[in-house]
Amino acid sequence: MIDTILACLFAASALLGGILMILLRHPMRVAMALIVTMISLGGIYGILGVHEIAVFQIMIYVSAVMVFMVYAIMLLDVRDSSFVDRFSKLLIPAWSSARCWRARSPGWRSRARGFRPARGATPTSASRPSRPRSSTTTGCTSS
Amino acid sequence: VLAAVAVASRAGGGAVDKFQILIGVSLALFSLGLLGIIIRRNLLVMLMCMELMLNAVSLSLVTYAARNGTVDGAVLVFLTFVVATAEIAMAIPIVLLLVRTKRTLDVDAYSDLKG
Numbered sequence: 531m532i533d534t535i536l537a538c539l540f541a542a543s544a545l546l547g548g549i550l551m552i553l554l555r556h557p558m559r560v561a562m563a564l565i566v567t568m569i570s571l572g573g574i575y576g577i578l579g580v581h582e583i584a585v586f587q588i589m590i591y592v593s594a595v596m597v598f599m600v601y602a603i604m605l606l607d608v609r610d611s612s613f614v615d616r617f618s619k620l621l622i623p624a625w626s627s628a629r630c631w632r633a634r635s636p637g638w639r640s641r642a643r644g645f646r647p648a649r650g651a652t653p654t655s656a657s658r659p660s661r662p663r664s665s666t667t668t669g670c671t672s673s
Numbered sequence: 674v675l676a677a678v679a680v681a682s683r684a685g686g687g688a689v690d691k692f693q694i695l696i697g698v699s700l701a702l703f704s705l706g707l708l709g710i711i712i713r714r715n716l717l718v719m720l721m722c723m724e725l726m727l728n729a730v731s732l733s734l735v736t737y738a739a740r741n742g743t744v745d746g747a748v749l750v751f752l753t754f755v756v757a758t759a760e761i762a763m764a765i766p767i768v769l770l771l772v773r774t775k776r777t778l779d780v781d782a783y784s785d786l787k788g
Contacts, residue, residue: 533691534691534694537691537694537695538691538694541694541695541698544698544702545698545701545702545705548701548702548705548706548725549705551705551709551718551721551722551725552705552708552709552712552713557715557717557718557721560717560718560721561721564721564724564725567702567725567728568728571728571731571732574695574698574732574735575732575735577691578695578735578736578739579739580735580738580739580747582747583731583735583747583750583751586751586754587731587754590754590757590758591724591728591754591757594758595724595757595758595761598761598762598765599717599720599721599761599765602717602765602768602769603717605769606717606769606772606778615714616713616714616715617712617713617714618711618712618713618714618780618781619714619781620711620712621712624708624711624712
C-alpha cells in the first residue's frame with residue numbers, strides 16, 4: 531500500500547517535471563525540470579524493486595548526461611532568439627491538428643472511462659457532458 | 674497529451690494496480706517529449722525532450738519486466754542507458770558545431786534543405 535502511494539507521488543512529480551519542460555523558457559530551467567523527472571523515475575525504479583536500474587539512472591543520467599547538457603547550455607549564448615521566443619512555428623499546426631483529431635474521433639473520452647455509448651443513441655452529447663461544443667467549429671473544416 | 678493524461682488519471686483514480694499507473698505515466702511522458710520536440714525551437718531543449726522520450730520507454734520496459742517477474746526488461750534498459758549516453762556524447766558536439774556555423778540555436782534557421 532505504501533509503495534503504491536510512493537509510486538503515485540513519484541509519478542506525479544515526474545509528470546510535473548515533464549509539463550514544466552514544455553512550458554519553461556530558459557534551457558537551464560528545462561534541464562532542472564528534466565533532472566526532477568529523472569530523479570523521480572529513479573525513485574519509481576527503486577519502488578519496483580530493480581535497484582541496479584535506479585542506481586544507474588541516478589549515476590548515468592542525472593550525473594553524466596545532465597552535467598554534459600548543463601555544460602553545453604552554459605557554453606552557448608544566453609541572448610539567443612530561441613530563448614526569447616520559446617515555441618516554434620509548428621505550435622499552431624500541432625494545436626490545430628490536435629483539435630481536428632479530437633473533433634474527428636470524439637469517443638476517446640468515453641472509451642477511456644470504460645463504457646461505450648449505444649449505437650442507436652442519436653444525442654451523443656448526453657454521453658459526453660464535459661466536452662466543449664466549440665471544438666467542432668474551430669479551425670477544422672475538413673471533418 | 675491530454676488523452677494520455679486523462680488515461681493516466683483515470684487509471685490512477687479507479688484502480689489499485691500501480692503498474693497501470695506507471696504505464697499511463699510512461700505514455701504521458703512520451704507524449705510530452707514528442708510534443709516538446711514538435712513545438713519547441715531551441716536545439717538543446719529538443720535534445721532534452723528526446724531524453725524524456727527515452728526515459729519514458731525505459732520506464733515502460735522496467736514496469737513490464739517487474740510485472741512479469743523477469744529481468745529481460747532490466748537488461749534492455751541497461752543497453753538503453755549505454756545508447757543514450759553515446760547519443761548525447763555525439764549530439765552535443767554536433768550542436769556545438771552547428772552553432773559555430775550559424776551563430777544561433779534556433780531550429781528554424783537550419784532550413785537549408787527545404788528547397
